[in-house]
Amino acid sequence: xxxxxxxxxxxxxxxxxxxxxxxxxxxxxxxxxxxxxxxxxxxxxxxxxxxxxxxxxxxxxxxxxxxxxxxxxxxxxxxxxxxxxxxxxxxxxxxxxxxxxxxxxxxxxxxxxxxxxxxxxxxxxxxxxxxxxxxxxxxxxxxxxxxxxxxxxxxxxxxxxxxxxxxxxxxxxxxxxxxxxxxxxxxxxxxxxxxxxxxxxxxxxxxxxxxxxxxxxxxxxxxxxxxxxxxxxxxxxx
Numbered sequence: 001x002x003x004x005x006x007x008x009x010x011x012x013x014x015x016x017x018x019x020x021x022x023x024x025x026x027x028x029x030x031x032x033x034x035x036x037x038x039x040x041x042x043x044x045x046x047x048x049x050x051x052x053x054x055x056x057x058x059x060x061x062x063x064x065x066x067x068x069x070x071x072x073x074x075x076x077x078x079x080x081x082x083x084x085x086x087x088x089x090x091x092x093x094x095x096x097x098x099x100x101x102x103x104x105x106x107x108x109x110x111x112x113x114x115x116x117x118x119x120x121x122x123x124x125x126x127x128x129x130x131x132x133x134x135x136x137x138x139x140x141x142x143x144x145x146x147x148x149x150x151x152x153x154x155x156x157x158x159x160x161x162x163x164x165x166x167x168x169x170x171x172x173x174x175x176x177x178x179x180x181x182x183x184x185x186x187x188x189x190x191x192x193x194x195x196x197x198x199x200x201x202x203x204x205x206x207x208x209x210x211x212x213x214x215x216x217x218x219x220x221x222x223x224x225x226x227x228x229x230x231x232x233x234x235x236x237x238x
Contacts (some may be wrong), residue, residue, distance in 0.1 A: 018096055019080055028099035038076040040231060047206050048073040048231040058123050066206060067213040068198070071224045073231035074107045077202050081230050085201055091140050097144075103229065105149045111227075112153075120195055121225065125216060127200040127208060128162040128185065146199045149227065158196065160212060183218040185215045192220035203228045 004082060016023055017030035024030040029037075040217035042051050075081045087093040088100055089209035112119070126142035134140050143157075150157050163186055196216050197210050203226065214222040 001132065011149070012054075018084070018099065024085070028095060033208070033232075036080075038074050038078055038081060043071075043073065043231065045070055045185050047071050048203065048226070049232065050076050050233050053200070056181050066089060066210045066218055067224060068079070068163045068206070068210060068226050069230070071203070071208040071226040071228070072107070072111060073203065073228045074103060075228035075230045077204070077232045085230060088112060089137070089201065092138060100229065101144070104145050104182075105152065107227075107229075108152050108184075109151055119153055119155075120223075121153075123156050123158045123191075123192045123198050124199055125158045125160055125212070127198060127212060128160050130162045141201045142199050143220055145201065149199065155197075158187070158191065158194070160185050160215060187215050188220040190220055194221050195223045196221045198224060198226045200226070202227050202230045202232070204232045 002185045015025050015027070017033055018028050019029060019033040022030050027034070040048065040050060040055055043049055044055070044061055046057055046061040046068060047066060049058045049060070056062075077085075077174060081092045084096055084100070090095040092195075126140060126146040128142075129137070146157050149155070162184055196213075198212055198216070200209060203209055209226045215225075218222050
């Protein structure tokens, strides 16, 4: 008997769903929980805001076009996606981390099918964390997602820096987020000729990715798109 294979088989049999804890051998989520995930199907092609029906653009992008050209999101940011993201991001929950990176690959498959001959991007830029926040957390989740995509698509990672720590974006409304991000990012590289894909785990109001996109365009980028795992159903007006 191959003892190693037998141990792996037993471990797989004991695996439980990350959400409901029912036995889920061979999968991070059971079939029932996986089927209830809020996958994003209809959204604004420019900012990925969930929409009730297909439209060329959402009202916000029609009235105030952002610097981002296109956005791609896999899920709506609501239960249980918010729980899964926060457990990974704030507690470095390793089983959830593995599941999320598998989801990144799944979304990469979907995008590769849209451009089977040649992808429209020439480089990837993860949304940077301020060094203090990254030191406390121990990692940058956007960079981890970027590494998966960069390896998958053989694209370079172009980094930007976050100059200001600012106030935690989660505490602010849309206008306050925009003010908090003024002069927050800097990109010292010459991006002439590049089409950049910004990567983040969650897009809430779009203030962060739009501010970063503006900096990348100033650095010479031709176009800037966004890849995110989750998008809030609507901008926060709290």
